[in-house]
Amino acid sequence: MLHAVTDWDLAYNNTANIPDGGSWPARWVEPAEAFRNRLQAAGRARLGLSYGPKPRNLYDLFLPEGASKGLVVYVHGGFWMGLDRSYWSHLAAGPLAHGFAVAMPQYTLCPESRISGITREIGAAITAAAGQVAGAVVLVGHSAGGHLVSRMACQDSPLDLDLRSRLAHIVSISGLHDLRPLCQTFRCEPLGLIGDEVVNESPALQSPLDGTRLTCWVGAMETSEFRRQSSLLANIWCGLGASTALVEEADRHHYNVIDGLAEPDHPLVRCLIA
Structure with missing residues (x-):
């Protein structure tokens, strides 16, 4: 049974709903830096590539050994208001092991930008990265990033027709797909x-x-709102002709739900590149 939400701020406050939640995002810093340094030493990292005129219009590109099978683009979260590309480098390990190049962009944050502006920036970042790597393009994003990769598959996508035709799979991890509930939180104004x-x-x-393939992936330990947001998009887009799937990963909360991307044989990686 679904219950009415009485505290919207709490419903979207992941740190307060996770034991030791305040230890993120710091937990990601060291593994991300170590991975980035290792790939750079091997000549397989192109860091700080520009995709636009603004200071945060940058992305990192990690290359597999040998020829790339295609491109995976990972878009980070942070409620559109925080973090950058440096926290997630190690999450490229899974797709790289299967021969996919991985791009990780960052974007101008709110309130300096509006969400619509961020959508356009991510479109530009994907376009730039796809110009570096041939083949299929797979998009994956977490939280606000899940929203942004889903926006790329909407009818008003900022991607051009050629790039739209290369989209093979969209994976929204704990994505925010209906923004109306956020109007009832403190984040509405910023x-x-x-x-x-x-x-x-x-x-x-x-x-x-047309032809969109979407997977909504969410942790079974996440708040009811994040689980509902995932099931919502999978349900609605299925009814609009997309091929959709919904996965609730057991024993995962909003932060560690992305950790599987660093493991080549994890079900999340297998799903992503299938």
Whole structure:
């Protein structure tokens, strides 16, 4: 049975709902830096590539051994208001082991930008990275990043027709797909959630591109709102002709749900590149 939400801020506060939640994102810093240094020493990392004119319009590109089978783009979370590309480098390990190049962009944060502006920036970042690597393009994002990769598969996607045709799979991990509930949180004002922005930037309120393949992946230990947001998009887009799947990974919360990307044989990686 679903229950009415009485505290919207708490429903979207992952740190408060996870034991020792305050230890993230610091837990990711050391493994990400070590991985990045190792790939750079091996000549398989291109760091700080530009995709646009703004200071945060940068991405890192990690290359597999040998020719690339395609490109995976990982888009980070942080409620559109925090973090950068440096926290996640080690998550490239899984796709790299299967021969995929991995791009990790960052973007201008709110409130300096609006979410619609971030959507356009991620479109530009994917376009730039896809120009470096031939083949299929797979998009994966976490939390706010899950929202952003889902936006790439909406009918008003900022990607051009050629790049849309290369999209093989969208994986939204703990994504935020309907922005209307966030209007009832303290984040409403800094995110600029007013007027048409709320509807236009909600993938669950938009139609998917023809041929879209979407997986919504969420931790079974996450809050009811994050689980609902994942099931919502998978359900709605299935009814609009997309091929969708919903996975609730056991014993995973909002932060450690992405850790499987660092493991070549983890089900998340297998799903991503299948």
